[in-house]
Amino acid sequence: MNSLLRYSRQIEVIGRNNQLKLLKSSVLVVGAGGLGSAVIAYLAGAGVGMLGIADGDVVEVHNLDRQIVHAGKVGMIKAESAKIFVKNLNPDVKVVTHGYFNEKLNVEKYDVVVSCVDSIETRHKINRVCFKSKKPLVHAAVSGFEGELMVFDFRNGFRESSPCYRCVYPENVEAQKNSVVSPVAGIVGSLQALETIKLICNYTITRELLRMDFRHMEFIRIKVSKKKGCPICSLF
Template sequence: MNHPDLTEAQLERYVRNIDVVGMGVEGQQRLLASSVLVIGAGGLGSAALPYLAAAGVGRIGVVDGDHVELKNMQRQVLHTELGRNKAVSGAERLRALNPDVTVEEYPEYVDLERAKELFTGYDLVMDCCDTFGAKFLISDAAEAVGARLVWATAVGMQGQCSVFGVPDAYGNRLYLRDLIPFEPADGQYPKATDIGVLGAMVGQIGSLQATEAVKLLAGYGEPLVGRVMVLDAARGRWSVLPLRKAA
């Protein structure tokens, strides 16, 4: 049966989305009318971005000032050519994947003011960066403008994901500083340059980010608000930790 707001091609393309309990045609329409800004088209972004585009998120912005290097290719599977800017390369792949989607590319690194400017133009922001400095900047900018934020981190064989900027059970909007009050000093936390990072594990966390984004935009399910999902891939364990507003 046809629907006045979806073409026959769209009904076929998204039929498996539509059949998911809680999604339906209405949820798919909300996805097509929604927008997401993804900061970082590296390991996390390589997993999250294609699933957002394939799901039919109507407008996707890709922000990244970095260029593809050979050492990226073990996990940054969105890219196939060395030397290209990651935002440009990633946007090209997304357009090829789903012509329904409008993709906007920002081949730049953002500061706090630029981040706030960009965030106000999208329904949701996703932090797919790999440094604490960038993550605090993104969270602070999102808090300043009241943006919803899907946050994640991944290194070695461990990853974490949560949803910020959405009221929790107590009516509080949590952000990164409620989980980690201050940016840790260099050398006080593990980095991929020190302990490596498994590409497939990063893909698990990036896919989890995409799942949370689709739930938020389509308006169904229970997002990771007031909770942090933690993956210990080495031991094959997922844990969910409660998160409350910092005092």
């Protein structure tokens, strides 16, 4: 492990022990698009020990307005492009790349899973896998000037009472258009990175759905309960 000097400003806030926890932690980021770029950049900068990056897409020129980790890499697979970005930013971080997320992806080696995909179907898949594997899931979505964020905490001691993504969204909900104002993806992705760091360092996290309207700078928190009869999480 390199010197902790790189993290000194952060250590002043979270303390050395929490920094060491981050350096030993591993996080799976599913989707290296607009949200994923901010998550990857800030988790790498903050010193998460291992980042798994799952995205089989190829970088296209219309991604570059918001997908900041892919600058100059049009045509490259996104997971590989993001890996190069991380290595340049912080050589302390180990990166493991995966193709598209599927239910066979082994999430056991990760402490937290961050969902940064725009496919509703994939979000449900990630939810199922995380609930089954007892991994906390940091969900977010963006559209236009708006964003939402929620942590589904499936760790022992929390999963008994935590709702899951399926409790909030039935499976037949229409996908939102993935048009977005570039910084909205950066802001909401940065919030995902922050909640991930709080999970790893055992800070109290918000257990409500955060809805953000950046056009009017309105932020609301909505209480969500476990849904009776939810096919994914109502075993309790």
